[in-house]
Amino acid sequence: MQNTQGSSGEEELIRLLLKRQSELNALLEITQAINKNTSTPDLIKMLEYILRNYLQIGKFRFMIAKDKVYSCISKYGGDIEPASVLNGTWTHLSKIKSPSVLTGHADPVLSKYDYYIPIYHKNKALAYALIGQFPTSGEMLNNDLTFIQTLINVIVVALENKKLFRERLQAERFQREMELAVEVQNMLVPLRVYKDDGVEVGAKYMPHQNIGGDYFDFFRLNENEFLWCIADVSGKGISAALLMANFQASLQGLAAIEDDLTTIVERLNKLVIHNTKGERFITLFLARFNEKTRKLNYVNAGHNPTILYCDGEAFPLKLGTTMIGAFDELPFLNEGEIDIDPNSLFFNYTDGLMDHELQNHKAWSEEKLLEFVINNGNLSPDNFNDAMMEHINTVIKGKPIDDITLLTVKIT
Numbered sequence: 001m002q003n004t005q006g007s008s009g010e011e012e013l014i015r016l017l018l019k020r021q022s023e024l025n026a027l028l029e030i031t032q033a034i035n036k037n038t039s040t041p042d043l044i045k046m047l048e049y050i051l052r053n054y055l056q057i058g059k060f061r062f063m064i065a066k067d068k069v070y071s072c073i074s075k076y077g078g079d080i081e082p083a084s085v086l087n088g089t090w091t092h093l094s095k096i097k098s099p100s101v102l103t104g105h106a107d108p109v110l111s112k113y114d115y116y117i118p119i120y121h122k123n124k125a126l127a128y129a130l131i132g133q134f135p136t137s138g139e140m141l142n143n144d145l146t147f148i149q150t151l152i153n154v155i156v157v158a159l160e161n162k163k164l165f166r167e168r169l170q171a172e173r174f175q176r177e178m179e180l181a182v183e184v185q186n187m188l189v190p191l192r193v194y195k196d197d198g199v200e201v202g203a204k205y206m207p208h209q210n211i212g213g214d215y216f217d218f219f220r221l222n223e224n225e226f227l228w229c230i231a232d233v234s235g236k237g238i239s240a241a242l243l244m245a246n247f248q249a250s251l252q253g254l255a256a257i258e259d260d261l262t263t264i265v266e267r268l269n270k271l272v273i274h275n276t277k278g279e280r281f282i283t284l285f286l287a288r289f290n291e292k293t294r295k296l297n298y299v300n301a302g303h304n305p306t307i308l309y310c311d312g313e314a315f316p317l318k319l320g321t322t323m324i325g326a327f328d329e330l331p332f333l334n335e336g337e338i339d340i341d342p343n344s345l346f347f348n349y350t351d352g353l354m355d356h357e358l359q360n361h362k363a364w365s366e367e368k369l370l371e372f373v374i375n376n377g378n379l380s381p382d383n384f385n386d387a388m389m390e391h392i393n394t395v396i397k398g399k400p401i402d403d404i405t406l407l408t409v410k411i412t
Contacts, residue, residue: 023147026050030151034158044074047155052076055144058133059113061086064156065126077133078112085109093118093128099145102130117149119156127156197412198291199226202381204389204406206352214350214405215244219252224292227255230348230407231284232303243280247272251286261288261299262335265321272325281325285317285348289340289411298336304351307370309377310344314370345377345384345410352404353392363395381408 033046044062051057059077063070063086070087092107097118105111114134119127129152136144201218213235218228229251233240250271254264265286272282283303289296300306302323305316319336354364376387385406 022054026054030154057131061130063128119153200381200410202385202408204385206404213240214403216405216407225290227288229286231282232350233282234280261297262333265299269324269330276325281323283323294340296338296340304349307347307373309373310341314373340411342412347373348407350405381410384408
């Protein structure tokens, strides 16, 4: 009788040792797979294989937290519940922080499972598992539940590390993209302003963040003519900067061969549509001045209207069209033409000048801007821009919510 009991005890010990060895081998396999950066689907398949074959678990649901919602990333056995039903089980389990029995639970869904296994890290719920059809009992139960919790915890930590690694890579890519965008943007901003006997130009460029979507340019076309442009591209980042770089090159190339601003704007619209497929657009003000005839031709393509100051009066230049890049064919295009008197000043700006946090419309508006131009239009371009920014900082307490570009042109 004693020999039989002793033999039974030895067999039980051997069985327990073999079980522990299987558990260690399973953990080793999972750990090695993680170290080899095995894909998430393959890790889940390994987990399911271990649960099915080593532990004979017939029903399993593995729920993982994502944006305060639990998603089921592994499920087998029994009738598969809808995602919303599974996610709803958390409301009955959120206060339970250790493996627990579910048999006889009041919730009809949870009552179909045997055990609940939670995964926490520093009191933060990361995941949980529901286990059913699990033929274990007695002294092995606590050991098995602890092993399952450890196994799932290893998987959850691996998935969290993968997530953090992806986020770090994304942050590094974003940082590099911003650096490239800044480099492109710096190439777009003229290194010096233009000044000769007939014209003086002053400019200020203040990006809202490291990289903005504003662009301005001024260049002489020939002995008698020069052209300037101020523009704003939708969006930020390297794609917006590259689009603006392409726009600048296209504008300068078209201006060299086309005398008509209408044709230039129509062709620019087609180029932007071709490059962006309608996903981005550009607003711009484009002007061409002939010093010999004193005529200025301009097109305002959905941009903040440039303000012309002369002899104590100021008025906006609004003729033109809609933004470019929004329509395959511009719905209308009206080119403006005006005679320019000596000592006329053109104030060009982007919408960041008008849009601020805590906007005070009584202190700053389109009407107030016209008043400022009338009161300061006799200043030189640089002094005008300085006075403008000083005025803005005085009357508006909020910070700008977009890039600010000022381009002031004085024709003598």
